[in-house]
Amino acid sequence: MNGVISNGFESWLAAPPGQLAGAGLDWLDDQRRVARERVREQGVPTSKTEDWRYTSLKGLLEQNFAQVDEAITALQPDDLEDILIPGLDSHRVVLVNGRYAPELSVLGDLPKGVRLGGLRTLLDADPDALRDRLNRIAGDRQPLFLALNTAGLDDGFVALFDRAAILERPIELIHLSVGMDEPRVAQPRHLVVLGDGAQATLIERYVSLGESLYCTNSVLEIALGRDAVLQHDRIQMESANAFHLTGLYLSQDTNSRYRGVNIGLGARWARTELVTRFRGEQAECDLQGLYLAGDRQLMDYHLDVAHSVPRCTSRENFKGILYGKGRAVFDGLVAVARDAQKSDAAMSNRNLMLSESAEVDTKPQLEINADDVKCSHGTTVGRIEPEMLFYLRSRGISAPLARRMLCLGFAGEIIQTLSAEALREHVSERVGQRLESAPLN
Amino acid sequence: MLAVKGLKANVGGKEILRGLDFSVGPGEVHAIMGPNGSGKSTFAHVLSGREGYEVTAGSATFEGQDLLALEPEERAQLGLFLAFQYPVELPGVNNTYFLKAALNSILKARGQPELDAVSFLRLIKEKLKILHLDDSLLKRAVNAGFSGGEKKRNEIFQMALLEPKLAILDETDSGLDIDALRVVADGVNALRSPERSMIVVTHYQRLLDYIQPDHVHVLSKGRIIRSGGKELALELEEKGYGWIDAEGQAA
Ligand SMILES: Nc1ncnc2c1ncn2[C@@H]1O[C@H](COP(=O)(O)OP(=O)(O)OP(=O)(O)O)[C@@H](O)[C@H]1O
Ligand SMILES: [Mg+2]
Numbered sequence: 001m002n003g004v005i006s007n008g009f010e011s012w013l014a015a016p017p018g019q020l021a022g023a024g025l026d027w028l029d030d031q032r033r034v035a036r037e038r039v040r041e042q043g044v045p046t047s048k049t050e051d052w053r054y055t056s057l058k059g060l061l062e063q064n065f066a067q068v069d070e071a072i073t074a075l076q077p078d079d080l081e082d083i084l085i086p087g088l089d090s091h092r093v094v095l096v097n098g099r100y101a102p103e104l105s106v107l108g109d110l111p112k113g114v115r116l117g118g119l120r121t122l123l124d125a126d127p128d129a130l131r132d133r134l135n136r137i138a139g140d141r142q143p144l145f146l147a148l149n150t151a152g153l154d155d156g157f158v159a160l161f162d163r164a165a166i167l168e169r170p171i172e173l174i175h176l177s178v179g180m181d182e183p184r185v186a187q188p189r190h191l192v193v194l195g196d197g198a199q200a201t202l203i204e205r206y207v208s209l210g211e212s213l214y215c216t217n218s219v220l221e222i223a224l225g226r227d228a229v230l231q232h233d234r235i236q237m238e239s240a241n242a243f244h245l246t247g248l249y250l251s252q253d254t255n256s257r258y259r260g261v262n263i264g265l266g267a268r269w270a271r272t273e274l275v276t277r278f279r280g281e282q283a284e285c286d287l288q289g290l291y292l293a294g295d296r297q298l299m300d301y302h303l304d305v306a307h308s309v310p311r312c313t314s315r316e317n318f319k320g321i322l323y324g325k326g327r328a329v330f331d332g333l334v335a336v337a338r339d340a341q342k343s344d345a346a347m348s349n350r351n352l353m354l355s356e357s358a359e360v361d362t363k364p365q366l367e368i369n370a371d372d373v374k375c376s377h378g379t380t381v382g383r384i385e386p387e388m389l390f391y392l393r394s395r396g397i398s399a400p401l402a403r404r405m406l407c408l409g410f411a412g413e414i415i416q417t418l419s420a421e422a423l424r425e426h427v428s429e430r431v432g433q434r435l436e437s438a439p440l441n
Numbered sequence: 442m443l444a445v446k447g448l449k450a451n452v453g454g455k456e457i458l459r460g461l462d463f464s465v466g467p468g469e470v471h472a473i474m475g476p477n478g479s480g481k482s483t484f485a486h487v488l489s490g491r492e493g494y495e496v497t498a499g500s501a502t503f504e505g506q507d508l509l510a511l512e513p514e515e516r517a518q519l520g521l522f523l524a525f526q527y528p529v530e531l532p533g534v535n536n537t538y539f540l541k542a543a544l545n546s547i548l549k550a551r552g553q554p555e556l557d558a559v560s561f562l563r564l565i566k567e568k569l570k571i572l573h574l575d576d577s578l579l580k581r582a583v584n585a586g587f588s589g590g591e592k593k594r595n596e597i598f599q600m601a602l603l604e605p606k607l608a609i610l611d612e613t614d615s616g617l618d619i620d621a622l623r624v625v626a627d628g629v630n631a632l633r634s635p636e637r638s639m640i641v642v643t644h645y646q647r648l649l650d651y652i653q654p655d656h657v658h659v660l661s662k663g664r665i666i667r668s669g670g671k672e673l674a675l676e677l678e679e680k681g682y683g684w685i686d687a688e689g690q691a692a
Contacts, residue, residue: 390491391529395543395599396517396550405542409533409582 008044008061012148012185012217021154022123028153031135035150038142045144054329054361055300059269060243065185065215067152068097072178077104083174083207087422090172090203091116097177098186098216099155104176108169113162113198116171119189120155129160133193137221137249137277145245145271149187149219156189156218161198163225170201170231170419177239179212190220194228196253201231201419206246206266208239215243222248224256226280231259231419235427238266240297247273252312254280261417262318263427264291264299265434271300278312286315290414292434293358295324303332307343307373316347319414321407321431322358323438330360335367336375343370347377352384352410354403354438404435442467442638443488443508443607448499449663450487457483459663461499465607468635472649472674473642475660476682481642482526484660485609489523490516503607517543518550520606524596524613526642531583536595539583540565540602547603568601572628589616597628604632609640614648626651646678659685 013036022028044061045052075096093116094104100118107116115122115129123130135153138146157173175188194200206216216238224230238244244267252258264270276285291299305314320328330349351360364377384406392402411431418424443465450458457480465471473481487494488501490513501508504519511519531539545555556564569576572594584592593613600608610629614622629639629652641652649657649671657673658665659682667673667685677685 385529386492387529388531390513391525391531392539392543393513394489394491394517394523394525395539395603396514396547397542398514398546399512401542401546402514405534405539406531409531409535412533412535 009039009144009148011064011066012187013039013151014067020152021120022127025123025127027131028123028127028134032151032153034140035142035147035153038147039144039151042144042147051143051302051331054331055271055298060215063183063213063215063243065183068099068180068184068186071099071101072096073103075101075104075178079209080104080174080176083176085422085426088170088172088203088420088426090170091167092172092174093117093157094174094176095155095157095188097180097184098175098188098218100157111165111167113165114167115158115160117158118155119158119191122158130158130191133223134191135221137223137251138219138247139249145217146219146247149189149217149247152187153189154187156191158190159192159200159202161194161200161228163195164197165195166199167201170203172203173205175204175206175216175218177206177208177212177214177216177242179208179210179214179239183213183215185215185217187217187219190218192220192222192230194224194230196225197227198225199229201233203233203419203423204235206236206238206244208242208266211239211241213241214239215245217245219247220249222250222258224250224252224258224283226254226256228253228256230257233261233263233418233423235263235423236266236270236272237430238270240266240268242267244270246271248275250274250276250285252276252278252280252283252285255282256280257284259286259417260288261414262287262289262301263414263418264289265430268296269298271302273302274304276305276314278307278309281309281311284313287317288315288414288417289318290411291318291320291328292431293320293322293326293328294434294438295326298327298329300329301331303334303347305334305345307334307336307340307345309337310340311342312340313344315345316364317414318349319410320349320351320360321354321411321435322351322360323354324358326355326358328360330362330364330379332364332377333367334365334375334377336370336373338369341370341372343373343375345373345375349379351379351381352407353381354384354407404432407435408432443501443503445501446499448487448501449497450483451495451497452483452493456497457663458487461664463658463665465638465640467638468633469656470633470639470641470652470654472654472657472671473640473660474644474657474674474677479660480663481660482611485523485611485640485642488516488609489513489521514546515550517603517605518547522600522603522605522608524593524600524608524610526611526615528584528592528596530585530587532585534583536581536583537565537579540599543599544602565602568598571601571631572598573624574598590618590621593617594621594625597625601628601632604637606636607638607640608632609642611642612644613641614643614645622648623651646674649674661685
């Protein structure tokens with residue numbers, strides 16, 4: 001924090017050739033300009049920066065990521081074959097390297113009152129629909145990667161639901177990364193707004209073709225109106241060489257319900273920030289998480305849940321499986337304001353360590369300023385129970401399979417909160433595959 | 442089938458099995474009785490290969506193989522089965538998936554074709570009936586939240602499915618109500634055959650009324666101190682263990 005002008009992210013800020021989406025819209029240009037200033041005034045977080053105490057940016061800074069500057073248009077729908085989940089019937093929106101790819105997307109029939117598609121497209125067609133919504137939930141004092149995303153705000157995914165609009169099938173947002181000649185950073189910006197009483201399921205997937213090196217810095221803002229319901233499955237399976245940053249900024253009005261299931265399997269370095277703000281009473285926010293940190297992989301989760309009004313409920317339930325030299329960070333904060341009586345929060349972080357050299361830093365925090373609340377937190381860091389392993393082996397099951405079964409059993413609690421059976425199978429299978437290739441110690 | 446000679450084993454640096462001789466022939470049913478803490482479960486665990494037991498002397502051969510050199514799963518694949526005194530809960534591990542993994546692991550190790558989903562389910566339904574178990578148990582996690590009796594029945598159900606050559610039942614009768622005891626005993630008896638042997642560890646004559654043993658042994662302080670026919674169990678029921686201990690000392 002010493003006002004460094006060049007802070008290592010200049011290349012992320014360089015103006016891409018051509019114009020950014022909505023260039024000339026004063027409100028948007030202003031937002032981007034303010035964000036650029038925020039980036040410059042902040043400097044690069046160090047190990048002394050509270051939010052970055054356990055996570056080093058060194059590996060990321062060593063890379064010279066250039067901005068994605070051209071749309072990839074060579075992909076055909078057939079190229080998605082290995083990526084699609086069998087049996088998952090969805091309204092599909094595909095982004096390639098952060099850009100909306102209409103030729104790969106299958107929006108399907110949408111009921112009245114539901115708009116889906118690319119951010120840039122909507123900014124061109126109907127900027128007023130976005131004016132009071134975009135960049136509102138994320139707020140002003142934006143931390144570095146959010147500010148970087150806002151400064152380069154250009155394309156992404158938008159879902160706008162009018163009052164009482166209900167979508168039966170899930171929306172599937174596929175964020176596909178394709179390797180380029182040089183390492184690139186994509187910074188998609190997503191916006192989901194559910195009007196009062198609207199209901200939807202969003203499946204957000206991060207996948208790659210190949211195991212290339214790139215960076216994703218995505219930001220998603222979600223606003224839920226009164227009584228709105230959103231199930232949100234997030235499945236991060238980036239390339240094993242990728243860097244992944246994602247920030248979710250959630251605003252919930254009275255009696256709305258949100259459930260987010262965060263599955264983190266991919267990327268070599270992944271940081272997820274989940275920020276929830278209750279705007280009305282009796283809202284419920286359920287954050288579930290499952291991460292696998294394999295050898296030399298980092299999975300970093302930061303939760304910031306603010307109970308600023310009374311009678312809201314939140315759940316934070318994260319589980320991790322670590323092996324090799326895998327590392328994970330769970331830094332969860334639930335803050336209950338003085339007036340937020342009858343708040344109900346339970347935070348839990350449980351970790352299963354499969355090796356001696358894996359490491360987890362877990363720091364659940366409750367900051368409670370009201371007196372009539374129900375709040376709890378707990379963490380565990382454990383190993384596979386020898387008697388469980390013996391029980392399985394005594395039935396003829398090999399030690400590696402027995403370990404996998406126990407890990408999947410541990411993970412199952414989170415996997416079962418995903419919205420669709422096809423998805424649960426897909427994730428279980430991937431978790432199983434990852435564990436199969438994991439060294440036993 | 443099983444021959445144990447001079448077996449000594451330590452747990453946590455303490456000698457628990459202190460020179461145990463024991464053998465089982467094909468089709469035989471042996472009952473092991475003995476006071477709490479005498480080493481019955483330890484013996485069962487050493488035979489099935491649980492970690493944490495240090496064998497310091499003696500040998501155990503099963504089907505001509507050095508049992509003690511094998512991994513637990515290899516012993517199971519050879520046909521050894523332990524019904525646990527305290528079955529382990531496996532939260533999140535689906536019972537059906539578990540049973541299928543177990544059966545197919547054993548079949549595969551024996552070079553036999555694995556069962557597909559349909560024939561597996563058919564087989565499992567058939568075995569469930571024998572033990573009067575509800576099929577809802579199949580959808581649940583292994584032993585998780587099962588009642589004491591359900592856990593014990595689930596052990597015998599697994600035995601029925603895996604069809605071992607030698608089954609060790611460690612106090613399978615404890616915690617069972619009278620009807621359940623009958624069901625379990627019937628299940629065990631249905632599995633008796635001229636090739637299949639059993640070691641039944643129990644404290645009570647009642648189980649042995651149902652499952653009639655060919656031999657009864659008394660284990661005390663890590664040794665078999667008395668062996669006899671099924672009348673020995675009746676004698677023990679009447680007189681307790683003190684009687685043999687005293688005799689043993691006198692001798
Ligand atoms: N892990 C251990 N560490 C130390 N001592 C142990 C351990 N496991 C067993 N023991 C001891 O070994 C002895 C034999 O125990 P074991 O469970 O074999 O007895 P048992 O004959 O099965 O008794 P019960 O009839 O009560 O089931 C006991 O004194 C027990 O405390
Ligand atoms: Mg015992």
